[in-house]
Amino acid sequence: MRHAFQFGAKEAANQIERGELTAEALIAGCRERIAKREPEVKAWTHLARGTPNAQRGPLFGVPVGVKDIFDTHDMPTAYGSPIYEGYRPRSDAACVALTRRAGGTIMGKTVTAEFATFVPRETRNPLDLSRTPGGSSSGSAAAVADYMVPLAFGTQTAGSLIRPASYCGIVGYKPTFNAIARAGLKPGADSLDTVGVHGRSVEDVAFFAAALTHRADLEGSIDRPPRIGMRRAFDDARRVLDAPEFELPARFKGLRESHAAILWYEVARSMADEFARFPDKLDPALRQRCADGFALDPKEYVRAQQHGAECRAHFAGALGDYDVLLAPAATGEAPKGLSSTGDVAMNVVWTLLHVPCVAVPAAKSESGMPLGLQVIGRIGDDARTLACAKWIAAKLGADA
Numbered sequence: 001m002r003h004a005f006q007f008g009a010k011e012a013a014n015q016i017e018r019g020e021l022t023a024e025a026l027i028a029g030c031r032e033r034i035a036k037r038e039p040e041v042k043a044w045t046h047l048a049r050g051t052p053n054a055q056r057g058p059l060f061g062v063p064v065g066v067k068d069i070f071d072t073h074d075m076p077t078a079y080g081s082p083i084y085e086g087y088r089p090r091s092d093a094a095c096v097a098l099t100r101r102a103g104g105t106i107m108g109k110t111v112t113a114e115f116a117t118f119v120p121r122e123t124r125n126p127l128d129l130s131r132t133p134g135g136s137s138s139g140s141a142a143a144v145a146d147y148m149v150p151l152a153f154g155t156q157t158a159g160s161l162i163r164p165a166s167y168c169g170i171v172g173y174k175p176t177f178n179a180i181a182r183a184g185l186k187p188g189a190d191s192l193d194t195v196g197v198h199g200r201s202v203e204d205v206a207f208f209a210a211a212l213t214h215r216a217d218l219e220g221s222i223d224r225p226p227r228i229g230m231r232r233a234f235d236d237a238r239r240v241l242d243a244p245e246f247e248l249p250a251r252f253k254g255l256r257e258s259h260a261a262i263l264w265y266e267v268a269r270s271m272a273d274e275f276a277r278f279p280d281k282l283d284p285a286l287r288q289r290c291a292d293g294f295a296l297d298p299k300e301y302v303r304a305q306q307h308g309a310e311c312r313a314h315f316a317g318a319l320g321d322y323d324v325l326l327a328p329a330a331t332g333e334a335p336k337g338l339s340s341t342g343d344v345a346m347n348v349v350w351t352l353l354h355v356p357c358v359a360v361p362a363a364k365s366e367s368g369m370p371l372g373l374q375v376i377g378r379i380g381d382d383a384r385t386l387a388c389a390k391w392i393a394a395k396l397g398a399d400a
Contacts, residue, residue: 004029009150023052023061047108060103065152093184110139134164135341159347165359166372167334173205177354189266258304268293329372358389
């Protein structure tokens, strides 16, 4: 017999609507799971009372974790930094308010890397406590993977949502840039910051996103096998999906360098106050990256922005007849140790291109850790990208 906390988000919502499960029972189950596992996993910075929302809606009774980079009016918001210890915003971030409006229950705030950058905190990978869960959405990915909540918010500015999903063996959905409202998010790099979600199936992340955006099309299906192009995908996936190798045209070369220039130029300016007034409370490596960002030639930043815009304009055409592109979600399994959140090399290009990406579990490493693939679509083509991801996850034997 399955425990209530093991239900997926959509399954739980349907059972609550039919009267087969109560919101109270689901929330209590998640709280019990958190109490049991949190001392080891360390996914949370703050836990709310966790009572059902009075507002009825598609998410009624469904517990949701919120990455501590989003403002919450009734909980502390520290952005992963000692500078903001005990800070209480007056308002909710837009995505939090939309979750409440849809009937969801905010269970608490999940651990983020410092200012959602590369500086890790204490969260561990629930599948192997000696490994990182990835970052910067570390607490959200770990909480969903460990059945503490069925859904959680993350963000991606480089690889902060897709990579943790891969490391923890869950599904991560990074929508088209700005598809989920960003108001109330502590900015990092405003040209790149993207709000996304974690769940344990493609069905669940699509359900969550549809509830937030009122876009029923996000829960659709594809009525034929999708046309897939692959970039360095796993051999097993290549055999199962029988998809050809794909290479981007020459104009896309150097996008990683363009992303880095935009990232640190904008992060430095977003953190101008913290850098000026609280330098000793910033991680030394982050402080140096901010200094480097201020030292960057603005002409290099403008060139990088122009490169990104040019490639975005040509990406849909570059895909040709393919519905989606399939690529590794990370460079490998979750690294040992907690001193790093992992390598973003497989993510930054797609973040800069503003395209939707869905991470799905695809294989296991020799040590038994999950390996993920990311399904990449055209800008604004989130519905088809999610539908293809659901088909691919089912074909690969993942929980879709």
